[in-house]
Amino acid sequence: MTCIIAxxxxxxxxxxxFLTGNLGIMLAANGKRTLxxxxxxxxxxxxxxxxxxxxxxxxxxxxxxxxxxLSEVVIRTGVPNLFLxxxxxxxxxxxxxxxxxxxxxxxxxxxxxxxxxxxxxGAGTSFNTIDFFMIADSSIFVxxxxxxxxENVYRLIRAVFIRKxxxxxxxxxxxxxxxxxxxRKRDIRINFLTNLFDMLSxxxxxxxxxxxxxxxxxxxxLVVNQHRxxxxxxxxxxxxxxVAKHLSIHMESWGNVSFDDRVHGAICNKVPFIHxxxxxxxxxxxxxxCDKITTLSEQARESVYNQMELQF
Amino acid sequence: xxxxxxxxxxxxxxxxxxAKTSDIRDAYRTALEIYGDDSLASYSFFNEDERKxxxxxLESAFTTLINRKQRLQYDRDLVADGVIEKALPxxxxxxxxxxxPVSHPAQAERQSSPTQTRAQLTAISLxxxxxxxxxxxxxxxxxxxxxxxTLGITLEQISKYTKIRTVFLCCIEEDRFEQLPSMFHLKSFxxxxxxxxxxNADPLVxxxxxxxxxxxTST
Numbered sequence: 290m291t292c293i294i295a296x297x298x299x300x301x302x303x304x305x306x307f308l309t310g311n312l313g314i315m316l317a318a319n320g321k322r323t324l325x326x327x328x329x330x331x332x333x334x335x336x337x338x339x340x341x342x343x344x345x346x347x348x349x350x351x352x353x354x355x356x357x358x359l360s361e362v363v364i365r366t367g368v369p370n371l372f373l374x375x376x377x378x379x380x381x382x383x384x385x386x387x388x389x390x391x392x393x394x395x396x397x398x399x400x401x402x403x404x405x406x407x408x409x410x411g412a413g414t415s416f417n418t419i420d421f422f423m424i425a426d427s428s429i430f431v432x433x434x435x436x437x438x439x440e441n442v443y444r445l446i447r448a449v450f451i452r453k454x455x456x457x458x459x460x461x462x463x464x465x466x467x468x469x470x471x472x473r474k475r476d477i478r479i480n481f482l483t484n485l486f487d488m489l490s491x492x493x494x495x496x497x498x499x500x501x502x503x504x505x506x507x508x509x510x511l512v513v514n515q516h517r518x519x520x521x522x523x524x525x526x527x528x529x530x531x532v533a534k535h536l537s538i539h540m541e542s543w544g545n546v547s548f549d550d551r552v553h554g555a556i557c558n559k560v561p562f563i564h565x566x567x568x569x570x571x572x573x574x575x576x577x578x579c580d581k582i583t584t585l586s587e588q589a590r591e592s593v594y595n596q597m598e599l600q601f
Numbered sequence: 602x603x604x605x606x607x608x609x610x611x612x613x614x615x616x617x618x619x620a621k622t623s624d625i626r627d628a629y630r631t632a633l634e635i636y637g638d639d640s641l642a643s644y645s646f647f648n649e650d651e652r653k654x655x656x657x658x659l660e661s662a663f664t665t666l667i668n669r670k671q672r673l674q675y676d677r678d679l680v681a682d683g684v685i686e687k688a689l690p691x692x693x694x695x696x697x698x699x700x701x702p703v704s705h706p707a708q709a710e711r712q713s714s715p716t717q718t719r720a721q722l723t724a725i726s727l728x729x730x731x732x733x734x735x736x737x738x739x740x741x742x743x744x745x746x747x748x749x750x751t752l753g754i755t756l757e758q759i760s761k762y763t764k765i766r767t768v769f770l771c772c773i774e775e776d777r778f779e780q781l782p783s784m785f786h787l788k789s790f791x792x793x794x795x796x797x798x799x800x801n802a803d804p805l806v807x808x809x810x811x812x813x814x815x816x817x818t819s820t
Contacts, residue, residue, distance in 0.1 A: 440645035527635055527642035535605065535646070588764070 291403050292586035295422045297410035297449075298431035299441025301332070304514035305431050307552065308575070309409040310338030311563040315579040317371035321404040321586065324363065326374040328394075328421050329411035331384030333376025339366055340559050344375035349383055351397070352390050359397035372403070386417060399424050405586050412441070414448040422449045423456055426589050427508035429543070432528075434513055434520040439528070446509065450538055454485070457503045458496070508585070509540035512578065516545035543581055546574040605655060609684060610662035610675065618676065622667060629663040727752070731799050740808040742776040748798060749774075763793040770794060778813050787813065 296309050306329070313325045327335035327348065336344050346362045349355075356362060363372050376383075386394070398406065408425065411418045422428050428449065432442040489497035509532075513525040521527075525542040532540045549571040555562040563572055611618050614628040636643055636655050647655065665671045730751050734740055749759070756774075760767045769790050772780045781787045791809055795802035 434641065436641060436644040439641065443645055521641065524642055531635070531643055531646055 290589060291401065291406055292427070292589040293399070293406045293408065293425045294427045294429060294582065294585070295408045295410055295425035296429045296431065297412075297418065297422065297445060298438070298514075299412060299414065299443075299445040300433070300438040301412035303412075303431045303433050303438050303442075304546070305329075305412075306334040306338045306409050307556070307562070308429075308431060308512065308514065308546070308578075309407050310335055311561060311575055312579055312582065313371055313407050314339065314368055314561055314563050315576060316405055316407075316582060317368050319579070319583060320370065321583065322370050322372075324372045324374065324401060324403040324406045325366075325409065326398060326406060327376035327409045329376055329409055330386055330417055331379065331381075332411050333379060335409045336373065336375040336377050337559055338556065339368075339371075339373065339561050341366060341373065341375065342559055344373065344377050347375045347378040348394075349376075349379045352383065352386060352394065353380070359394070359401060363401075384411075384417065391417065391420065395420060395424050405582065414445055416452075419445075419449055419452050423452065427510060427585055429510045429512055430540075431512050431514050432525075433515045434517070434524055442511075446532060446538065446540070447536070450507075450536070453504070453507065454500065457500055505539070507539060509538060510543045510581075511540055512543050513545045515548040517548045520545075543578055544574065546578070547571045605658065609679060610666055613658060614662050614666070618679075620666075625663065625666050629659065632659050727798065734805055734808070737808060739811050740805055741812065742774040742809075745794070745809075746774040752798075754797075759794060759797055762797060763790075765790050765793055776812075784813075 296305050298305050306327075309325055313323050316323045325335055325339070327333045329335070330348075333348075336342065341364075344364055346356070346364060348362060351359050351362050359374070362374050364375065365371075366373050398408070408421050410421050430442050430446060432438045486497050486501065489500065511525050511529050513520075516524075522545065525545060529540045529542040532538050547570045549562075549566070549569055551566050551569070552562050552571070555565050558565075563575060566572060605613060611620070614620075614625065614632060616624055616628045620628070633656075634640060636647075636652065636659065638652070643652075665675050730748050734744055734748060737744070749756075756767045756770050759765075759770055763770075769781060769786070772778070773787070773791055773794060778787055781790065788806065788810060792802050792806050795805050799805070
């Protein structure tokens with residue numbers, strides 16, 4: 290059973306593609322049949338991170354219907370067990386993908402057969418980014434220890450969460466009810482969920498319970514990337530606890546990935562960092578995250594009964 | 602999860618009702634680090650009004666609890682409202698829910714298992730309940746259930762903490778091995794269950810699995 294993990298973070302340059310590429314290489318080295326998919330439409334960098342400057346086929350071939358099936362744009366990467374769907378060779382308007390094509394893409398991704406699929410998302414909070422979280426089994430949010438990045442990642446977490454609620458309640462035709470609630474509070478920060486549950490419980494307690502159960506299955510993880518010695522070690526933990534305490538969203542802190550000046554050089558040389566510098570602190574940090582993903586994917590296989598039905 | 606305004610002073614400072622004065626000071630100091638205007642971790646998390654109201658409430662919590670007389674009165678009010686059980690002299694206070702502290706990073710890394718939390722609060726010592734199992738030659742599901750119920754832990758709490766479905770935990774306690782997907786599942790679920798109760802789960806896993814050896818499971 291395939292474990293799909295979305296890797297996103299509100300801010301560009303926070304390290305999503307860096308993490309996706311290097312984690313993918315490590316998972317493949319551990320024997321996991323891993324697919325990397327670059328869904329940063331209009332900003333695709335994954336191919337560069339793993340050293341494939343000119344992929345022969347790409348996502349655009351699928352989106353433009355040059356090929357019928359998504360599996361036809363999967364390419365080998367030279368690393369055993371590691372495959373890539375690149376976002377390169379894109380049309381200039383790929384970021385404005387039509388709705389039907391986007392749905393076709395989302396459905397096609399869920400039908401691919403690998404041990405692990407890592408989705409490298411774009412920055413920002415547009416639907417074209419957020420919708421990829423909806424098909425993921427787990428979501429990794431990447432931030433750097435700067436207020437700019439932190440603000441963006443909080444925006445993203447809220448946006449994903451609300452979209453998830455819309456998706457869940459859509460099934461029960463409750464969309465208009467929720468939209469009304471959201472319209473009233475434009476600057477939603479804390480206690481959103483409490484207010485939501487209060488409103489729902491008053492009108493439809495069964496639906497409130499259903500929503501609560503569905504939200505319990507959400508797996509959010511936070512990684513603090515580019516962590517320097519002078520940064521607070523516990524930033525990720527504190528952020529996760531804030532989110533848990535005030536938004537009632539279960540988010541787990543997955544630690545820090547150390548900043549390393551050599552990352553710049555590796556990227557410029559289009560060589561995967563983990564290949565060039567496998568014994569750095571950053572590499573060790575990446576390995577810990579790789580292990581956590583491996584455990585997650587093995588647990589996902591066990592809890593096949595908990596799969597939520599997809600509905601778009 | 603109660604909204605911040607409805608949480609007790611102990612809950613918002615994330616301290617137990619019997620916390621020492623020094624702990625209260627530490628908790629307040631750490632809370633200020635997290636919720637203060639200059640905090641990085643909570644940057645943009647609250648709007649201005651929300652932050653002001655949280656800091657005001659934290660200050661009330663601190664000034665009340667740090668003053669012996671005021672704290673006593675506050676505790677009496679809580680007991681009267683039924684939020685905490687009355688503490689007899691010498692007995693530890695029992696609270697409905699103890700949130701994991703945001704303020705203590707070392708603890709925050711490891712989420713308290715329901716057993717650790719409950720054992721801290723009640724007079725029952727954890728090892729008092731688990732030691733007898735180590736003495737036994739084999740451990741049955743009924744033994745596990747007895748251990749769990751003696752400590753007043755529900756299957757739902759274990760399920761929530763270990764992320765294993767209640768149905769499977771039930772199968773383990775009722776010795777219905779064949780209803781688990783595989784031997785691998787049985788063993789790993791059992792280990793996770795036992796790790797709620799003891800750091801040294803492996804011997805107990807062995808004692809339970811010794812009985813399973815002959816029975817048929819899918820792999």
